Amino acid sequence: MDLNFTAEDRQFREEAREWLNANVFKERRPHGGQEMREYDLAWQRTQYDAGWAGVSWPKEYGGMGLGLTRQLIWYEEYARAHAPDNHLCFVGLNHGGPTIIARGSEEQKKEHLRPILSGEKIWCQGFSEPNAGSDLASLKTRAVIDGDELVITGSKIWTSHGHLSDMQELLVRTDPGAPKHKGISWVIFDMNTPGLDLRPIDIMSAPNHTHFVQCFYDEARVPLKNVVGDVNDGWSVAMSTLGFERGTAQIKDQIRYAFLVEDMIKKARDRYGAEFVSTDEFGARLAQLRADMAAARAMTYMAVSRAERDVSPAMASLMRAMVGQVQQRVRRLAFDIIGADGLENPEDDDWVYFYLRSYATTIAAGTLQIQRNIIGERVLGLPRGR
Amino acid sequence: MDLNFTAEDRQFREEAREWLNANVFKERRPHGGQEMREYDLAWQRTQYDAGWAGVSWPKEYGGMGLGLTRQLIWYEEYARAHAPDNHLCFVGLNHGGPTIIARGSEEQKKEHLRPILSGEKIWCQGFSEPNAGSDLASLKTRAVIDGDELVITGSKIWTSHGHLSDMQELLVRTDPGAPKHKGISWVIFDMNTPGLDLRPIDIMSAPNHTHFVQCFYDEARVPLKNVVGDVNDGWSVAMSTLGFERGTAQIKDQIRYAFLVEDMIKKARDRYGAEFVSTDEFGARLAQLRADMAAARAMTYMAVSRAERDVSPAMASLMRAMVGQVQQRVRRLAFDIIGADGLENPEDDDWVYFYLRSYATTIAAGTLQIQRNIIGERVLGLPRGR
Amino acid sequence: MDLLPSSDQQQIVDTIQDFLRNEAPVDRLREFGAIGNSDAKLWPKLAELGFFGLSLPEEMGGIGLSAAEEMLVFQQFGYHLISPAIFGTILGARVAAFSGDAHLRDALLSGEARVGVANSRGAAGGTDAFHLFEADEAELILLCDDDEAALYPRSAFTHIERVNSTDAVLVLERARLGDSVEPRVRVSKETENIHARALMLMGAYALGIGQGARDMAVEYAQVREQFGKPIGSFQAIKHICADMAIRSEAALCQASFAALVMDDASPDTEFHAVASKIVACESAIKNAADCVQVHGAFGFTAEANVHHYLKRSHVADRLFGGLREQRRRILTFPTPA
């Protein structure tokens, strides 16, 4: 057990902090639309141009090739500098890119990696289907090989920002006869391909900004060379990136939420006056969240410590389940503290917006119920019940 | 919808109140042992001698034969007068007796009913088995017919106060070949029968007072005439009393708990001073419980209203699940309010004792998990999952 | 003693249920633009059916029924997410009636006048700061607190500013009540406790919201399949639904009891009205949140109706004073009988 950083690590921290403080965008990130795309790309470009992009990417692909500790330092400073969360670049940087790095051909690497890192292309995900949510492997979107092309027909749903994306990591069924995990392929899909139709899906926190799209593929044609890994081996390709992001990026969220709790303490004192104390119902919840956010951050450090020693990734479900629930409690308390003003959802304040968004934290990336199954079965060794 | 009572009902209430106020035992009920048995029998005898026993029993069997509304009034006044809860008489009055009334022979009625009502005999239950808790029907205690006797071998567990009881309502398997609900018989068992051995089981709230016993039957012989209903028809006999107690007695608990919350408000004010307000964390919980206890009481009235109209008994699970949880929250808050003094469990104060006891409220008479299954499947119509 | 509706009462429930199912299906809220006050087009029909004067004495132009019937009807308003302007109109008619202004009363009972609802912004803005709900086209605005209930002309408010409503189908404004303005009509608590009635009816409305969310979740759990089975067959989902049912049952029973106690003119009327609002708003908020979770990603979209229940549950919670205020209030009452 050790909290210490080497002199080189501390030096790196100084440099990161200095650069971030000087360069972080001061403008508020738009909640949707092309403005949001431009904002996110510009910020990614800013990082790339200064040599601060791809902290977890190997150097040979233009990344910084940092070890886990340095990544952690980077994200800590990132959060402390209030750097924006560039959600639109997330899939490219953390799923699509890393998958190509791990399993792509030289040609695929050459073509697709740099545009992700340099803030030219936005990637989205095409995994979930209308009838395969928690049960991802039962996906049905078909791809038939026709010469040197795949012909894709079917539908994907819950594609965040699909309407603002250039490329998609797409899972399709190439062998309908095989067992459900076997006949799947992982495909690089260009969002300008004819035969793709998008249906926007708004979310409840900003009903006038499209967040998800549903994708309809009607005999959309993709070159066979866009399959990453082998045809029918897509499940293993998809799983290969699960371990890529080893929890270092989560630290930014923990630090941000810890800041938010501090803001809330201030706001509660402003609002409820000097007589506001820890024994107040809000005070008790704030105190509890101060403790819980400390623990959430420590859990992230633990996740990184485990990753360094290659401990079972199922253990990460413990952190995800806890953090998702705590974040929801933080947002709910923020919403409660503002009292009657929670009935307003102003454009220039995010408290209500993010309260509503927080309902996603126990749904996205595996519902809390699925997380609990994983913990029960893979961490605790309880028998499967299905 | 109607809250009104008839003039006759109001008259009945007056009489009940007057008698209870004059006769309720003032001494604290002992937490265990022969003192407790004597206390409970004496209080039952007191009621019987004055003609106030068996509010829900038909007149022909010595009861008062009251309708549901009068029963409700009786129990309301009972709670308001702080009358003691005579737990030891509960099984006889609410399970054993009513089962004999519903399904027993004339001889059985003649022999067994009056001693229950008059406070002469204590009954206990012999239903649960070590390997059949929630899954009651999988019970294994065998009874073989030998001439005009049943020869019983096996074991029952979670028999409350078995060591203080005279008689037992006992479920045994008389046909091991039949489907699990079919080969069961309901038997009147005398606790003095040779071949019965008791193992005391203490409970955590009073580790030095036996509460449960485990019963071991080693070829214990019971006259065949002690079978109630037909041999092998015991499951239907057991189910016939489920509906007998239509929720009227629960009103006493709701009223008692509502009183307790009032006491807690007083105690919190004494302890935390004049500055103690509703926005205090304890104040918020007290306020919430004041509202929840009001609802719990209203749920009991609703249960009685439904019983009057013969609405599905599954609906009663809603009340039971809610009330069990609220009672647990009340006791936990009481335990929290006393702060460091919760580390003491004094003989002359029940707050800690009942806090620990409250863990039973989500276990006894069907765990909360089983209640939720019943609600999901029988009230909401969701599909069974096993 | 009977907490269940009589057959006459059940008939009223069936009537309003049929009417709202046809005229105001929750799907209507999906169409942006056709929002909020559009429910006002239902008012004349509801008025004609007698729902606006249900609990007013006949000599005041009402139907002469009791708080119990009114509770049952507001439960249906909540279930169908009818605009909270309904509180302004129906309680407004009551204010007019008890203040003795028969002309205004009859105008309101006819459903032609519109009445918005003012809600204190509390700690946020000082004593004169309000939110106005559904008041942009309203002639009058209901303001109801512990002391009195009053109808103000819209012109009594100043600094009116339209703001984005969290419940986006409702029209929301910030406003201040002008200095020394007088209401058009007012009724003191001693004459008629309209505030207690507002809390009781908000309990009924919130009860309906929670029941709507419960039914939506149960229906989805029955049809949505994962791993080859309806998700409602998994205990993880089944038990969420069971908890929703338990909360709705508690809210239903307390709402019924609160209405009966009010009809009885019991000194515990306010206590039970507050208890009902507390229990019912909790059932509405928690059921709506659970309904999101049962729906998964779909529940998080603006396409499912779930979010309307969630947002409306918060409106119900904060109208006439939020949970913090109701908790303060409930501790002030003496021990109920």
Added chain:
Amino acid sequence: MDLLPSSDQQQIVDTIQDFLRNEAPVDRLREFGAIGNSDAKLWPKLAELGFFGLSLPEEMGGIGLSAAEEMLVFQQFGYHLISPAIFGTILGARVAAFSGDAHLRDALLSGEARVGVANSRGAAGGTDAFHLFEADEAELILLCDDDEAALYPRSAFTHIERVNSTDAVLVLERARLGDSVEPRVRVSKETENIHARALMLMGAYALGIGQGARDMAVEYAQVREQFGKPIGSFQAIKHICADMAIRSEAALCQASFAALVMDDASPDTEFHAVASKIVACESAIKNAADCVQVHGAFGFTAEANVHHYLKRSHVADRLFGGLREQRRRILTFPTPA
């Protein structure tokens, strides 16, 4: 940066774990009479193995290891429900060491002297009212608060009165601290913050209790069958166990972090110690309660060991100040780094 034990640290964990598994199985608590202070018979052996001076500098007669090792060991003390007198003895040795009383220090490090623990009765009894834990045969009693840590002779306390302990295996007394009595030794917060260490170690101890309850529940869920299957295969039970695991993970991570921050002499030491106590005590109480529920009626008896975890979790929560006090405390610290 590494929150996992090094191999040296793991060896210490293995040593104490083996020792306690053999010498202090939780089953020992089932025998009435053989209670509480009977753990004191372990003290000389633990002392000999070096566990009493683990984190004291070598020049003070200790082993010279850090707070991290001490945290890991107290986690095991909690897991095996070792008498909280262990806090009196180990922290008492620290008080003696930092006050410069080498003679007393060595007596305590040898494990032969007994030290009870005083805990304020708070709002109940005024500032001089205490509970004494495991102090009936103790020569000294540890009293530790925000300002200082001190060892008092038992004779400094008056009005000593034996009371029934909720955690019945512990010896509990009420007492008052005499007027103007002086402790045998004292250490101010500025010299050495023993109070922060007590909170940090109580977090570790409570973490262990919660892990013990979790493991007990998981084990039972694997073997107990109902409806023809192990109950752990039902989501209703599986998800309770998962929640226990989540809580224990949070408590483990924060306890580890709090120990490291303390070794770092960071200004956030107290903040993280308090956070650890809050999170760990919650994990202990909730896991113990869930463990009762998983065990059903059996869990409610005095035969299952579950109740020992439940009761001890409340002792851990209330020693050195309960949740209410810790919440007050945590809001007083500046924003941690």
